[in-house]
Amino acid sequence: MTFTRSVTGMSDGNNTSPVVAVALVALSTLLAMSAWFSATFVVPQLKATWELTPGGTAALTIAVQLGFVVGALLSAAMGIADAVPGRVLMFWGALGAAACNASLLLCEGLGAALPLRVATGVCLAGVYPPAIKEVSTWFLKGRGKALGIMIGALTLGSALPHLVAAVGGVEWRLVIVTTSLLSASGGLVVLLVRGEGPHPFPRRPVSLAAGFRSLRNRDVALANAGYAGHMWELYAMWAGLGLFLGSLPEVASQSDAESLSALLAFMCIGVGAAGCLVGGVLGDRWGRPRAAMTALVCSGGTAVALAVFYPVLPLTVVILMCAFWGFWVIADSAQFSAMVAETADPDYIGGALSVQLALGFVVTMLTLWGVPQAVEHYSWRVALLILAVGPAVGILAMAAAERRRRERVLIVGASTPLGTSQR
Template sequence: MELILLPSRTSTTRPAVAVALVATSTLLSMSAWFSATFVVPQLKVDWHLGPGGTSALTIAVQLGFVMGALLSAASGIADVVTSRRLMVVGSVGAAACNAGLLLCDGLLSALPLRVATGLFLAAVYPPALKEVSTWFLRGRGKALGVMIGALTLGSALPHLVSAVGGVDWRIVIVTTSMLSALGGLVVLGVRGEGPYPFPSRRFSFAAGFRSLRNRDVALANVGYIGHMWELYAMWAGVGAFIVALPPIARRSDADSFGALLAFLCIGTGAAGCLVGGVLGDRWGRPRAALISLLCSGGTALVLAGTYTALPGGAVIALCAFWGFWVIADSAQFSAMVTEHADPDYVGGALSLQLALGFVTTMLTLWVVPQLVERFSWHVALAVLAVGPVVGVSAMVAADRRHRAMVRTD
């Protein structure tokens, strides 16, 4: 049964302003995560890292995030402590851990800090999703889409920096640490509660895990896992895929031009998040997610079978189309959780969903480069399409339940 919340009268900030502040705060805070992608190329040289070492720096943040999200789901802290307070603690903690890289001289000393950075960021992202959800009911999908769209641009930004080049990694670390700490201050600009607050509760171990008993939440989680199977591997690999295309590889500026194209292909996802949110509010979350999964997974399969036979321009256009739809459904899975989970456990349920998704990304971030090296991009792209197939199955079932509920109402 869909969650119905009565509006509160304690709001002193306009909903649009609140969402803008939370989105900005989250983007700034998550810059500590993005910093790994910024600096890895230079650290590869300075710290003499091999492929395994560079992957470890990226995956370590994912691991820390999963640990933090599972801790939140197990303890119920996201449903006890106010979202904005958690975001402040998480952003400042992530900034401190990120700045600690300046004192490191190699991979062994850096990895614990990257894990800790991810752990603190787990106190930023899930609470931010919960906070945004308290400000909207009917337009919740679009509001969450705006926030995730901002993060999509943040994820694309390292490719733009790579295209420009010439920025010392220490400057990047200092800058992203300051931005992350600033993110904690920005969210303090939100005054009062959203008009649709979730109830607060006492600490309860495994509170978030109770959401798995809810079939609608479980289907949303399966869809999210399928979505995340594809998403981060696409974001991480599209630059290398583009540079490997013969028309790009023959250019003298192949690396910088390929990075610019990767930025554009990933950046289109910001618009995709907004479109996905509009579709979700209008047609229902499952159907909007279903459309996105079909488009993104279908594009991966088309590229897998034809990219060597197509002109370079057509391949880039397909990559941009892929980037648009690969993230368009993300907000809808979160919205489904906020609307169907027990309102006492929404924070924990969101944390658990994100933990499941990011565990999945750790697998594909490792598997895809191995498939490319041992086989080809044809095989790697086909494997990426497996996730959307799983997600589509879950969303077909969720859409049937949604339509049955609408007919009953």
């Protein structure tokens, strides 16, 4: 994979090529986030072992989201993400997440496990936002594609629990041990990146509320609004897709219905890794707002189409629509981060990204709780329409962002003397 670079070589004092650096950061993030994915792996077994209620199983999943939000907001409020090198934060965050995850082996019930899951999320807030910032320092023109590759790796990680569920037979303690080791190894992998990217952001002393200053920037605010709409749909879709497919009569009537629905969910979610790459290419060519708006129209439109037509459609068509949904539902994710990296005050990029991610994951907690309630009390049709609300909000935000982008292009073009070119 090659990227368009704005430089012909590496920055001074740096022995890692941009492509290798992005690959290492993506691998490090994927491995470190194993501690997050472990909840999805083990919840079905813990539900029986710890006699969890539906509320308890939801709490075990949402606890990591809550911890991530708390950690991201603390990082932004204190300016840590802009004061400490990203690789250092990722190393300690990954090790902390591994330790918290491994401590689940000592738990005998939900009461002891919940604080550890919250702590895991706090530690992972030291991995994901700095990883986005690190990748952004290695590319300018190819930034969307580079971020898309990193988030594509995480998409595969999010889909993997469904494949494990389809295969079955993996004991939950082994899962915890394995994911803890993977998380710790993620912290070590990032140390293989030597030197800084050729486009580093300024490093500032710790400053309270530094990252929140980004909210005054209209371009950043629109990116955050689009990201919130995207996240409203994303995690609830990922969490609920297997259940939705399993509810279809043609699937539910099979003797191995649970394994079949998990396998279908893995395929429909995993295809999003390719969507991330396509979204990155479109973002680099068309501009971030237009690319994100395209993805939002496709994903939100598919949710509405499924809500209206899925009961009367053949199973094959429904599965293809779900795969199309899975492709586009994540394709825009990297573009919102790239918009912040390109429009926020360079002094506070780390804090601005932490705030964006915190806002997005707050939204995920609402739909992760609310969508199952809608299914239980109403129907999948209602739940699918609820999910489509997020993309609708995101589309409005991206339409406004695209207008602002075009206005800037016109202004720059009008101020450029005839015969000169813009970089």
